[in-house]
Amino acid sequence: MRTIRTTPQPTTAEPDTVTRVPRGRATARSLTGGDPALREAYRLCRRTTRRHDPGIHALIRLMPAVLRPAGWALWAAASVLDDLADRRDVEPAERARRVEAWTEALRRDLAAGTSTDPVRHALVDTALRWRLDLSGLRGAMIGAREDTRGRSFADWAEWREWSNEGIVPWVDQVRHLFEQVGAPMTLRLERRRDYEHFVNGAQLTDLLTDLGADLAQGLLLLPHEALDARPGAEDDLRARHWSPAVAAVVGEATALARRWLTRPAMTRGMHPGAATVLDTAARLLRAQLDAVDAAGPALLTRSPAPSLAARGRVLVPAHVRSRLAWSLTPLSVPRPLTVPRPRGPVTSREDGQGPVAEATALRPPPPHTEGVRPPRIAADRMPAHVAIIMDGNGRWAEERGLPRSEGHRAGTAAAYEMVYGALEIGLRHLTLYAFSTENWKRDGEEIKTIMEGVRREVDEGPVRELDVRQRWLGRCDRLPEDVVEAIDREERRTRSRTGLILTVCLDYGGRDEVTRAAAALARAARAGDVDPDLIGEDDFARHLPHPDMPDVDLLWRTGDEQRTSNFLPWQAAYAELYFTPHCWPDVDRRDLWQAVAEYGRRRRRFGAAPLISPRRPPEDPGVG
Structure with missing residues (x-):
């Protein structure tokens, strides 16, 4: 160093x-x-x-x-x-x-x-x-x-x-x-x-x-x-x-x-x-x-x-x-904290800090309320990156005669379920579409509720205690300052965690991301850092906000809509698409496991000729 x-x-x-x-x-x-x-x-x-x-x-x-x-x-x-x-x-x-x-x-x-x-x-x-x-x-x-x-x-x-x-x-x-x-x-x-x-x-x-x-x-x-x-x-x-x-x-x-x-x-x-x-x-x-x-x-x-x-x-x-x-x-x-001296020998942990406080120890995700166990998924059937469009919060609330804000609160619990389920099966990357650049057109009170919920969950939510590295993607010049500060604190606090990498998209638009990356690449070319005649896909990807984000393997949308809505167009170019009818607050980790099982049953060829007959049924990935 x-x-x-x-x-x-x-x-x-x-x-x-x-x-x-x-x-x-x-x-x-x-x-x-x-x-x-x-x-x-x-x-x-x-x-x-x-x-x-x-x-x-x-x-x-x-x-x-x-x-x-x-x-x-x-x-x-x-x-x-x-x-x-x-x-x-x-x-x-x-x-x-x-x-x-x-x-x-x-x-x-x-x-x-x-x-x-x-x-x-x-x-x-x-x-x-x-x-x-x-x-x-x-x-x-x-x-x-x-x-x-x-x-x-x-x-x-x-x-x-x-x-x-x-x-x-x-x-x-x-x-x-x-x-x-x-x-x-x-x-x-x-x-x-x-x-x-x-x-x-x-x-x-x-x-x-x-x-x-x-x-x-x-x-x-x-x-x-x-x-x-x-x-x-x-x-x-x-x-x-x-x-x-x-x-x-x-x-x-x-x-x-x-x-x-x-x-x-x-x-x-x-x-x-x-x-x-x-x-x-x-x-x-x-x-x-x-x-x-x-x-x-x-x-x-x-x-x-x-x-x-x-x-x-x-x-x-x-x-x-x-x-x-x-x-x-x-x-x-x-005021300075006081730490009592341990009576027995001190044991070290592998989280980099040691047993300073039980409250700061990383904990496993809580079990499912019905006691269901996570499936065993073969490594070659496991997607590296799942991205989810969490659609249907407002409709879920309206169908029940509730304010739309109640749908967003219920959707937060579903988001936690996705994190718990991802940790349990060993998924490496999970990206959630929380608020798009187009969502600013919504009612001001609904936007305020969403932003207050984001700030509260970042500062107080249960994900803080899990082995989850949290980060955010999107524009932040229009977000409330307290939300931006909370996001920044959590990104810094969890940057060394090695479990699930959770990316939450806030004020995000795919075309906006691509446009900004193109502008950054143009500035790099003007500064002489890259040769315009030799620019390739890797050069463009390095100028995205998170250049280390892998391509999306599985893009899942809830809420009975079948479109990608300007979500991760660069990263999801070859993603398997998966659509389900339930509104977002009605899903839990079992739905994530089912989505991953569906991914495991598909054959991805990326433009190449099939290696097996398309009529031959693939092996079951062993999810149940």
Whole structure:
């Protein structure tokens, strides 16, 4: 794992109240109370952050004082893992063991509520005080362990995936801190791609800055796509020989990092203090890229740094803006949670956090009310992705003389049934069509009911306790702000879960999605990221909001209608279509199982000639 350089037993809690700190004047010392060990632990984290990454230390100083210790703890922990993974005087297997041991110790410390290791002691206090869900860091910590074996990337897409997996979870913890203090670093969902590009730009700037140090250790982390475009560049780099090919590769990578870092719309609508932190990070990173450009051949032997004057031009006005912003902001400081020490030995779990609280443990889906058991479905008959148009809520209510809003409430229970049934049979992807771009034409009161229900279920629904990674698809510029914030929180909270991937489509239209992807692809072509003459289907798919979403195998619609209604036209191009007469509130998990059974009885040829006689009955998939 490489950190961004900007040269960034049950738990028993006291009542969930917060202290309002007027005009941002809380001090870091006030958080540690009379605990000298904790105070020294935070001081060590501050020194570690400053030594390991002065740029991140400068950015943390732009945060309100009450959040700075938490920032130090997070980045000190990331730095410790980074150092353990990068110790080139230690064999890779031993480095991997040390990373794993540190991570496992953190799990035990979280369960105990304290640690004898000062960095983990500060991190545990931060997690409990600010209600951080550190399970989201599991993927990044696993990545740090894998980094000990060295890395190689075929193309920029693979490189970006590695970058986002290693860094975004840590940055998300900082975003949660701002949210907890009452100054949210809100990102509109349509700006998520900008956010990921920004992180990629920061990571690429770090890579270029440390290019000489990495080469000295035999590491070359630029993807082959960039190296192969300049014949001889890889050999010259490994020999630490500055050549025209090397200069071209470095220049192209630097230009790419600048494009990724230039995301002015990303901070639109944010609290001004939070926006100042991100804007300043971008300015410092661009100053660092200026230093990379100016280094020339020296880049292969030393790490360049911007001048003090260049840093001052960025940081002095930033401190003025941040002080003004925080002086006008009443901040919320939650009381620290208290965790009783377990009486017996502490056991670890595989959810990345350990037994911090029984309430946060992932639970199996509840059994069906009639006791029916899920069917056994052969792997070759199981669809990878089922998408459902949940039609008929309003008609269901009208047929019973109820307001249409009652139909939507009943439909929520049916949606939970689909999630339970999908988990029980091992389905990997489930996508639900909850609200289309055309649904804004409905009565205002009905829309309000739907949106209130979405926000409530995201924050309080039973899916939160299941092994379900939740995410959303659609436009968000017209959704209520509290709905967008709730969606964003849940996406971040569940991003490391490995069970069912549940995608809910809100304000979604298939043509709108395709149009936006085409616009993103056009911008990429204009920026020189893709060649218009060589654009293929894969290039288009990479510019969809969820490029990792697999094609839909089975598209099911309830409510006795037989059309796809602008739902996932790109992903469902080869989907098997399945229509049933019942309105959505009348279905449960057994209907999902029956839909999957029907899918298993079909033969999918994708335009090829049939391999068996169409009159031969297929084998029964064993569903009952």
